[in-house]
Amino acid sequence: MHVLEHFYLEVIVPIEVFGIDLSITNLTLSMFAAAAIFLILLIILAIKPKVTPGKRQIVIELLLTFIKRNIVYNMIGKKEGKNWIPFISGIFVFVLANNLIGLIPGAYTPTLNPMVPITLALIVFVIVQITNLRKHGIKGLVRTLAPSSVPSWMYVIVVPIETISMISKPFSLFVRLMANMLAGHTIIIVLYGLILYFKSYFIAIPIVPFALIMNLFELFVSAIQAYIFAILSAMYIGEAVKPKH
Amino acid sequence: MDPKAAAMLAAGIAMGIGAIGPGIGIGNLVGKALEGIARQPEAAGQIQTVMFIGIAFTEAIALYALVVAFMLIFVA
Numbered sequence: 001m002h003v004l005e006h007f008y009l010e011v012i013v014p015i016e017v018f019g020i021d022l023s024i025t026n027l028t029l030s031m032f033a034a035a036a037i038f039l040i041l042l043i044i045l046a047i048k049p050k051v052t053p054g055k056r057q058i059v060i061e062l063l064l065t066f067i068k069r070n071i072v073y074n075m076i077g078k079k080e081g082k083n084w085i086p087f088i089s090g091i092f093v094f095v096l097a098n099n100l101i102g103l104i105p106g107a108y109t110p111t112l113n114p115m116v117p118i119t120l121a122l123i124v125f126v127i128v129q130i131t132n133l134r135k136h137g138i139k140g141l142v143r144t145l146a147p148s149s150v151p152s153w154m155y156v157i158v159v160p161i162e163t164i165s166m167i168s169k170p171f172s173l174f175v176r177l178m179a180n181m182l183a184g185h186t187i188i189i190v191l192y193g194l195i196l197y198f199k200s201y202f203i204a205i206p207i208v209p210f211a212l213i214m215n216l217f218e219l220f221v222s223a224i225q226a227y228i229f230a231i232l233s234a235m236y237i238g239e240a241v242k243p244k245h
Numbered sequence: 246m247d248p249k250a251a252a253m254l255a256a257g258i259a260m261g262i263g264a265i266g267p268g269i270g271i272g273n274l275v276g277k278a279l280e281g282i283a284r285q286p287e288a289a290g291q292i293q294t295v296m297f298i299g300i301a302f303t304e305a306i307a308l309y310a311l312v313v314a315f316m317l318i319f320v321a
Contacts, residue, residue, distance in 0.1 A: 004319070070294060172305050176301060179309075228298070231297070
């Protein structure tokens with residue numbers, strides 16, 4: 001047994017279209033399962049909305065109000081934030097679903113593979129740049145890289161630094177999500193692996209409760225990472241939306 | 246020294262030293278946030294939001310060390 005056993009992909013249904021590998025692996029299966037479960041859950045919760053919310057409706061209203069108040073209005077502002085609620089809540093729920101599906105034994109965590117967080121971070125990056133261009137034009141992009149509050153001779157230093165910081169934003173977004181998920185699941189696998197390593201059932205007596213605690217901690221980390229991914233995306237969008245000076 | 250053994254040793258040292266800074270940072274951050282909340286409990290929500298963002302940025306440094314350690318073990 002390998003320490004990173006849960007990292008490697010297995011092809012289940014090989015599909016190849018024009019030389020591009022589009023096989024269905026255990027990652028895509030887990031992702032489909034996560035999306036389907038959350039979609040059905042949200043539809044069940046939101047069906048037949050009433051003015052006075054019942055038991056089902058109050059859950060989804062709590063979730064949406066949390067995203068609206070704590071993430072979007074806090075980071076983007078009330079006026080501009082209205083248009084961004086669907087996008088931010090979509091990102092939040094998708095990342096949360098993908099983080100949580102990995103806690104089911106046997107399922108693959110999609111956010112643990114570098115490709116899924118890279119795609120999400122690139123989506124956020126492209127959307128931030130497009131918003132900046134649409135709101136402020138070319139001048140907005142130039143002002144992001146070369147702020148007008150800096151004296152002109154400093155541009156030699158400031159422009160490279162700002163360029164690096166612009167590129168490092170999606171990179172850190174991607175590494176944070178991936179490394180958090182990878183580290184947590186590796187710790188749980190290493191803990192259970194100790195039982196096989198020592199070849200003794202007595203070692204399971206301290207290991208299993210500790211692994212259970214780590215699992216509960218992973219539940220917490222999954223929610224926190226989804227929250228942080230959503231709030232940082234909202235923060236970057238808020239920076240692009242706000243007027244430049 | 247065998248290169249593989251050196252890489253293993255380097256991975257352990259990188260993770261160990263890389264976790265010191267973020268540990269101190271997160272401790273400081275949460276302590277100060279707690280002080281702020283104790284002083285002004287009505288601002289707890291806002292302070293918590295900023296605290297979580299700060300923790301995310303600080304924690305990322307330890308996770309970079311983790312990625313480097315994994316690369317040393319499995320790629321080098």
